Amino acid sequence: MRNGFLFFIGLFAALTLSWAGVALWPNWQLGLLKPFYDQNDEKAYPQRTPGIAAEGRMVYDDLGCAACHTQQVRRPDLGSDKARGWGDRQSVARDYIYDTHVELGAIRVGPDLANLGARKPAYDRDDLYKLLYAGVGAMPSYKFLFEQRVISSNRQPADDAITLYGPLAPPPGTEIVPTHRARRLVEYLLSLSQSYEYPEATPVEPAAQGKEGEKK
Amino acid sequence: MSDEPLDPRVEQPGASDDSLVSAHEETLHHKSGGDAHYKMLPLVLLFVFSGLIFFGGTYLNRFAGHYHPEIFNEYAQPTNAAAAPVKVDPVVLGKKSFEQVCITCHQATGLGVPGVYPPLAGSEWVLGTPDRVIRIVLYGLKGPVTVKGNTFGAAAMPVIGKVTGSGYNWSDERIAAVLTYVRQEWGNKASPITPEQVAAIHEKEGDRKEWSAEELEKIQ
Numbered sequence: 001m002r003n004g005f006l007f008f009i010g011l012f013a014a015l016t017l018s019w020a021g022v023a024l025w026p027n028w029q030l031g032l033l034k035p036f037y038d039q040n041d042e043k044a045y046p047q048r049t050p051g052i053a054a055e056g057r058m059v060y061d062d063l064g065c066a067a068c069h070t071q072q073v074r075r076p077d078l079g080s081d082k083a084r085g086w087g088d089r090q091s092v093a094r095d096y097i098y099d100t101h102v103e104l105g106a107i108r109v110g111p112d113l114a115n116l117g118a119r120k121p122a123y124d125r126d127d128l129y130k131l132l133y134a135g136v137g138a139m140p141s142y143k144f145l146f147e148q149r150v151i152s153s154n155r156q157p158a159d160d161a162i163t164l165y166g167p168l169a170p171p172p173g174t175e176i177v178p179t180h181r182a183r184r185l186v187e188y189l190l191s192l193s194q195s196y197e198y199p200e201a202t203p204v205e206p207a208a209q210g211k212e213g214e215k216k
Numbered sequence: 217m218s219d220e221p222l223d224p225r226v227e228q229p230g231a232s233d234d235s236l237v238s239a240h241e242e243t244l245h246h247k248s249g250g251d252a253h254y255k256m257l258p259l260v261l262l263f264v265f266s267g268l269i270f271f272g273g274t275y276l277n278r279f280a281g282h283y284h285p286e287i288f289n290e291y292a293q294p295t296n297a298a299a300a301p302v303k304v305d306p307v308v309l310g311k312k313s314f315e316q317v318c319i320t321c322h323q324a325t326g327l328g329v330p331g332v333y334p335p336l337a338g339s340e341w342v343l344g345t346p347d348r349v350i351r352i353v354l355y356g357l358k359g360p361v362t363v364k365g366n367t368f369g370a371a372a373m374p375v376i377g378k379v380t381g382s383g384y385n386w387s388d389e390r391i392a393a394v395l396t397y398v399r400q401e402w403g404n405k406a407s408p409i410t411p412e413q414v415a416a417i418h419e420k421e422g423d424r425k426e427w428s429a430e431e432l433e434k435i436q
Contacts, residue, residue: 029285039304041312075289092288200286 030093036198045196048098049188056188059181060103063142070105071114073194076203087115087194089201095194109138118195128186129162129178145182148174304389306408310397313390318398321371326402332370334363337402346395346409348432350417353391355379356426372426377414380423388414 001007035044049057060066075090076082091114096102116123135141148170151157160183161175170176178186231239281287284294315324322328326337336342341363342349354377360369375382377391386394392411399406
């Protein structure tokens with residue numbers, strides 16, 4: 001082929017420049033993001049995941065929760081995320097700066113979990129244990145995260161045994177107790193919070209959008 | 217010399233002069249399929265692609281969010297809000313600080329505990345000159361003190377400021393914030409206290425022991 005070398009250089013340059021613009025430069029740019037220090041709270045946000053929750057993240061990976069649950073909230077004027085109570089603001093890059101890998105997810109079979117720990121009304125551990133044990137709708141039941149134990153007189157009943165009624169209730173004299181994996185997973189889920197208002201996460205006023213739109 | 221028959225191709229040329237000339241002529245005017253020769257690019261395509269590039273550039277310029285890592289809305293403008301230090305609201309910081317430390321003795325109502333901890337609401341020490349109340353919080357207060365006609369002597373006000381022997385080491389800003397909060401809460405209506413006022417007194421007094429009420433009363 002004549003000019004084969006030139007052709008190769010052109011192809012290489014086109015692909016390299018695209019990759020640099022789409023992947024390399026944004027990676028560098030977002031890598032420069034720092035935690036946001038709030039002087040009123042005297043804390044830096046985002047806050048790091050506590051150790052037990054960091055272990056729960058591994059369970060989250062392991063069970064493949066990200067196949068059905070996203071962890072990214074869209075901004076209030078784009079979709080119904082705010083109306084569903086998933087978050088009052090959109091997720092921003094700074095929310096994820098401490099995550100070694102981000103559980104963004106792609107398909108929302110179940111609800112978004114990015115702000116689960118800051119939902120109102122708040123979930124408590126028993127709610128989440130019950131959801132995991134029983135499953136709901138498309139969500140399968142994760143009974144293997146729990147063990148059925150005999151309540152014996154020589155052992156204290158577990159304080160986090162889940163209270164179940166109806167057909168799911170364990171036989172009398174036994175209790176359903178979450179295993180370590182379930183405890184860690186639930187701690188992780190409750191640690192998920194994107195409620196801090198970063199300056200860049202503040203929704204743009206609809207008035208400003210309209211003004212900009214009129215100029216077009 | 218040789219009896220071998222010659223290769224007939226040697227003797228018989230493959231083409232005659234005439235046939236070569238005619239073949240060349242045919243090639244020179246050849247049109248395979250009739251349209252294999254180069255044509256100019258239609259001029260209209262030049263305009264179409266220029267228009268597309270112009271549209272793309274304008275669109276990116278308007279909606280790419282200035283390629284800024286902190287812009288997530290195509291209508292947003294880059295601001296220096298993140299670069300500028302966040303303004304501390306003294307009432308917010310003061311309320312939080314009060315609820316962390318002061319509330320233990322002086323109570324959420326600001327009324328203290330009768331006979332043990334003096335009240336802050338309506339107290340002449342709180343509402344009076346800033347010079348005294350700043351000194352009390354910075355360095356603490358020991359010994360009997362009369363507030364609103366009642367004498368309190370059972371408990372000492374601890375050292376809060378960033379001075380030797382302090383258990384709290386609060387910054388001057390934080391002391392100013394908590395004093396501003398205390399002077400404007402529970403119906404108190406006194407002037408706010410600036411960090412500069414606290415810093416000035418801190419610098420003037422340096423390190424010292426707790427105040428007594430008599431010493432403070434000499435300060436106007």
